[in-house]
Amino acid sequence: MNEIRVGGMRFALDLSQPLYEQVLEQVRSSIAKGEIALGEKIPSVREMAQALKINPNTVMRAYQELERDQLTETRRGQGTFITTDAGKVSHIRHRLAEEAVTEFLGRMNSLGFTAADIASILKAKGDGAK
Amino acid sequence: MNEIRVGGMRFALDLSQPLYEQVLEQVRSSIAKGEIALGEKIPSVREMAQALKINPNTVMRAYQELERDQLTETRRGQGTFITTDAGKVSHIRHRLAEEAVTEFLGRMNSLGFTAADIASILKAKGDGAK
DNA sequence: TAAGTGTATTATATCACTTAATACACTTAG
DNA sequence: CTAAGTGTATTAAGTGATATAATACACTTA
Known part of the structure; x- marks a missing residue:
């Protein structure tokens, strides 16, 4: 199992689906299941990209979709945080x-x-x- | 409703999915539901392509997948027929x-x-x- | 023989996805 | 103030899946 742990989440990427969708779904799943506390910071774009060995742009795309759904809030210069609104x-x-x-x-x-x-x-x- | 009827089946193609998959699923659905009798002939590749306004190669791809699943039998020179094996x-x-x-x-x-x-x-x- | 079948091939075009390399604005620790 | 770490934007390039187009061939049947 090519499993990667980062930011308290487990990732096992494959080529059956777009990478950005897999990242998106994994983070979303962790939020939905309450495995990540509200308000918590998730790994930076660059950190996540390096850990998963994928391009930062690909991670960005996943993160932006999370923010569009208001599951995360991004603070420029600080990072990306899970919403505090249950x-x-x-x-x-x-x-x-x-x-x-x-x-x-x-x-x-x-x-x-x-x-x-x-x-x-x-x-x-x-x-x-x- | 851009609905097209051909060979007793209804088609409403869009761009949200590969065309060949939509054709495949529609024919398969008609078979599964028993809307097409076993052994019956389905429209030829060219006829289906013309009716749906798509390329014959695209229809071929759908038909070949149906045959791989043994839902159809093709007879060269005659056409494509639904299997007789329930x-x-x-x-x-x-x-x-x-x-x-x-x-x-x-x-x-x-x-x-x-x-x-x-x-x-x-x-x-x-x-x-x- | 002619028309209609399935089938194969080659070429081209488009689009989504991904990577790469930069660059910029902002925040914070030192 | 400075440096490092944030999110963000841009431009360029490559790859693969999808779809079209134009032919061609083997087979069956009227």
């Missing part, structure tokens, strides 16, 4: 969940599965896990 | 469902939702529909 975290978390659900149901529907089918499948899946 | 359709259908479920649960988990949360969300979603 409401914003909750808001984004539910928005992303909504998107995931919608896409999932769309895919299942295009395969001809009904809502009942889906519930049944997920139940079986849940029971299987220990 | 088992193969069922197999692919469940494989794709499995993939969709796995990806969905992964995304929800990265957002910090438990299996119980997910069940609750889907239930609410289902009740909301009609």
Whole structure:
């Protein structure tokens, strides 16, 4: 496992997806799960880039998307910090969940599965896990 | 609605995704849902390309992927036909469902939702529909 | 024989992604 | 004040996936 730890987060980048999206999703996941405290500073663009062995511009792109979603606040000369507003975290978390659900149901529907089918499948899946 | 009907299937192509994937998924969906009978002929590469106003090579790419999954059989000089083997359709259908479920649960988990949360969300979603 | 099939090839163009190299404005520790 | 470390912007280049275009060939059927 080519796993890299930086700033209390775990990264395992691959080429199946844009790098900036993977960085974005990993940081976002850490915030959503509360693995990073509100208000906490995350690694600088350059530090993150060096740790992950990718270009600073690529990290920037991920960081800018985080800020657009108001999950982070950037202070010029200081760094990038997780928002202190728990409401914003909750808001984004539910928005992303909504998107995931919608896409999932769309895919299942295009395969001809009904809502009942889906519930049944997920139940079986849940029971299987220990 | 830039909707195009061809060979008993509906197509609404956009630029959010590769064209060949959209064609592939639409045909596959029609097969999975049983909207096209087993053994039936689907439009020729050229006919489909002309109807959708895209390049024949792009249609070919979609058709070849369908054949790799054994959802279709191609007969040189005759055309492309849906498989007559219902088992193969069922197999692919469940494989794709499995993939969709796995990806969905992964995304929800990265957002910090438990299996119980997910069940609750889907239930609410289902009740909301009609 | 002609028209319609799938298939292959070569070339070109575009776009997203990534890297690289700088440069600038700002903040803070010394 | 200075130096180091922040975020940010710009320009250039390379790569790969996607899509189009133009042909060509083998096969099947009316």
